[in-house]
Amino acid sequence: MTIQWIGFDADDTLWHNESLFLLTQERFTHLLAGYHPSEEIEKMLFETEMRNLKDFGYGIKGFVLSMIETAIQLTECRVSAAEIQEIINLGKSMMRAPVELLEQARETVETLSRSYPLLLITKGDLFDQESKIARSGLSRFFRGIEILSDKTPSVYQEVLKRYEIEPASFLMVGNSLKSDILPVLAIGAQAAYIEYSLCWEHEKVREPDLQGKPFHKLDSLADLLRLV
């Protein structure tokens, strides 16, 4: 079936995001370097984030709270209040960091918006995502913007229903196999995967789970114009 609507993921599909988390994580491990080696800090931070997902969800604020908890645990309460304030300041810097578009993001979205209604479908913290979308300057190219707390097949189904979109005529474009590709294929829609150089551990998918899945694999956003 031909494509009638196109959905775009935002973080690491249209603008850089994971790099900002990694940069912050580096600063965090540097801050605790006197207490522990960085691999150990990273390992415990990831475990803390996973444990806190059910209380805090995705996003920068939850990440900051997990960094603080990790610092307290790893140092057995020896981390100082000043160091904790530095961790909070790292979070504020993330919130204020400029939104850096990926190469060809603006051109691709602008061009496609002339031929297709576009949706921006992103996962994370509402406040944080709205702020990034506003700063990206891309919002006017989208017919609708959907900020979701998670990207599951049923959540995608709801979004398509709201816009009265036939799944088979919908193409989702994103960098996360777990969030942008597999759940979309599960509801009978189409998906185009564009790998980003960095991938958060939590978003990784095992190779066997991809066997026989009929999605498009593109090298860059520019290739999308050739696909549709």
Added chain:
Amino acid sequence: MTIQWIGFDADDTLWHNESLFLLTQERFTHLLAGYHPSEEIEKMLFETEMRNLKDFGYGIKGFVLSMIETAIQLTECRVSAAEIQEIINLGKSMMRAPVELLEQARETVETLSRSYPLLLITKGDLFDQESKIARSGLSRFFRGIEILSDKTPSVYQEVLKRYEIEPASFLMVGNSLKSDILPVLAIGAQAAYIEYSLCWEHEKVREPDLQGKPFHKLDSLADLLRLV
């Protein structure tokens, strides 16, 4: 014009919320009682929250980060890591607290949903609000659920446009003059105000700003059934 759609605020309109923040704030001031008198702690916490709104938005996670910052500042960095962990735990308890419906909330919403399409229109943290809506057991009575980062006239306008609702035929019900009543009147819709016993300082409106504003003032949700 007769009412065709009804919108409901959630926090402190359908379920208790401010009481949970106040209870947590009491525990927080208790935790710092050895350092400062409670009025001083409360005053600085409020100032910190206001300063952080532009970075963190509304919601529990931002509140927790503001409590931590307040504790660090007020104690001039003498607060211990263990005390900071306790503050984070206060936040987790808030996230997990049961949703307590206001009296008549379920009956009112259920009854009205038989005659009107209802919208739930709430402000705050996406993850937190979705979780509360799910736990409230009320979501099935609403035609749509809109979680917004702020409630301004233009944001209400967008919501009504999305559902193709004529402002004059829309009634918004809520406990916040600032967020549920004044912005709704500003776009030519109708509003019913039901006072809640507690009001966050930030949501308060000065008496002169209410002069001549044509909204309904109800004593309880049950009165809503008589109004429409």
